[in-house]
Amino acid sequence: MQRTQFHPLTWLLALVWLVITLFPFWFMVSSSFKGPMESYTRPVWALPVKPSFNNYLSVLEGGFFHYVGNSVLVVSLSVGLILILSAMAAYVFARLPYRPVKPLFGLIVAGLAVPVHVTLIPVYTLTTKLGIYDTPWALIGPYVAFSLPLSIFILTEFVRQIPRELDDAARVDGCSPARTFFSIILPLTGPGMATMGIYNTVMLWNEFVFAYTLTSSPQQRTLPLAIWEFQGQYSANVPAIMAVLTLTALPMIMAYLFGQERIIRGMMAGALKG
16 A cells, blocks of 8 residues: 655644644643742743642632533533434435425525524523523523534435435335434444534533523533633632633543544545535
């Protein structure tokens, strides 16, 4: 098998880009080990003189885990609904005759062009009228709705790559469309489901604007808002704020490192016609 040869300039540019992308994370982590006054008395880029975990201990002893629990609840329910709804819609769009469903599919894909933040006021008004303001459901609804267009678009391309002969064989064996979907199609879309699961988890885990608008009490706020709360609590303690940022970013960084190949593969599949 012939191996691809890269020009030395390509490696140099890749190395420069790696340094640029890793430097903010390195600065955040190194600053989180400094003392409260060290960030003011020494150069901002200097390494900590005596690295300490006191900042992490003070953050973990606060309400950090409560924010984590809220994020896990909201993100897990949202991603679960996104995956099952988008998979069922993708099966319909991929298997029904293309002409009748083409306008509806185009309308859903057009949702990708709508800036979600222009809907803040209507969504806020709707949640207050429904009586779900400052509850997890106030976030789950918008998260699911605004994540469906891309998920449906990607998963539709995955389903189109599955041979229709499998559907015909299942129909001959007496399977209903629902049984065919759950027993045959859904397991075969595993790579696409994993791609969208990782992608949506990363996006929703870091979502701030809707969480800030649709919740008001600390009991209902998610992890990105914990950064906001700790920033107020530690307004003069920059290392403690960096510790919060590090703890917040670390789970998603690990998830992306382990799932980046699936994300890239899924996006490439969504860009091609089956």
